[in-house]
Amino acid sequence: MPASRSPLETLAVPTTHPLWAVNLATDFGDPLTIIDAAVNTATARALVERALKERGRSLSEVARVIVTHPHPRHLGLAGWIQTRSGAAVFLLERDWRWPWEESERTEQQATYLREHGLPERWIAAISGEQEEIRGQVAPLGQVSWLRPGQTLALGGSTYLVLALPGHEDGHLGLWCPERRFAVLGDVLGPG
Numbered sequence: 498m499p500a501s502r503s504p505l506e507t508l509a510v511p512t513t514h515p516l517w518a519v520n521l522a523t524d525f526g527d528p529l530t531i532i533d534a535a536v537n538t539a540t541a542r543a544l545v546e547r548a549l550k551e552r553g554r555s556l557s558e559v560a561r562v563i564v565t566h567p568h569p570r571h572l573g574l575a576g577w578i579q580t581r582s583g584a585a586v587f588l589l590e591r592d593w594r595w596p597w598e599e600s601e602r603t604e605q606q607a608t609y610l611r612e613h614g615l616p617e618r619w620i621a622a623i624s625g626e627q628e629e630i631r632g633q634v635a636p637l638g639q640v641s642w643l644r645p646g647q648t649l650a651l652g653g654s655t656y657l658v659l660a661l662p663g664h665e666d667g668h669l670g671l672w673c674p675e676r677r678f679a680v681l682g683d684v685l686g687p688g
């Protein structure tokens with residue numbers, strides 16, 4: 498795991514997209530916490546298990562998975578981790594549409610891209626990639642809800658739960674005033 502200036506340790510997990518990785522932020526203390534959960538691929542599963550092992554921890558000890566927003570690259574492994582650990586999976590409280598409920602969104606986006614002149618081969622590639630990663634989201638059991646203004650203990654500090662809509666309605670952020678550090682998911686990113 499690379500050195501990080503973050504008060505939380507980060508792990509870059511490749512996605513099925515050739516240009517993008519997802520940064521998982523992790524508190525290796527107790528309760529053992531993973532923020533965002535990458536795609537559900539054999540590579541991602543192996544990276545997460547290895548990172549935990551390097552810290553003397555195991556998957557079965559994960560107590561919390563906090564998902565900034567349920568896009569496949571952030572939700573993918575949450576159900577897999579939950580099944581193996583009994584971890585609570587937290588998202589901002591909302592009537593979410595889950596990745597497995599959104600196949601019509603691929604067609605809506607294809608129509609939008611077509612209307613704006615994107616070549617059909619690009620539309621097909623983008624649609625295919627999106628369908629593929631939606632299929633890679635592990636089934637998720639019970640979800641626990643977070644609300645804006647709530648606080649969480651992470652890495653020995655207190656973080657404030659923020660609602661940061663834009664990239665996705667209901668996207669959450671975590672802000673630590675003491676460290677002037679924020680976990681922002683995709684608020685400033687592409688995926």
Ligand SMILES: [Zn+2]
Pocket residue numbers: 566568664665683687688
């Ligand atoms: Zn996203």
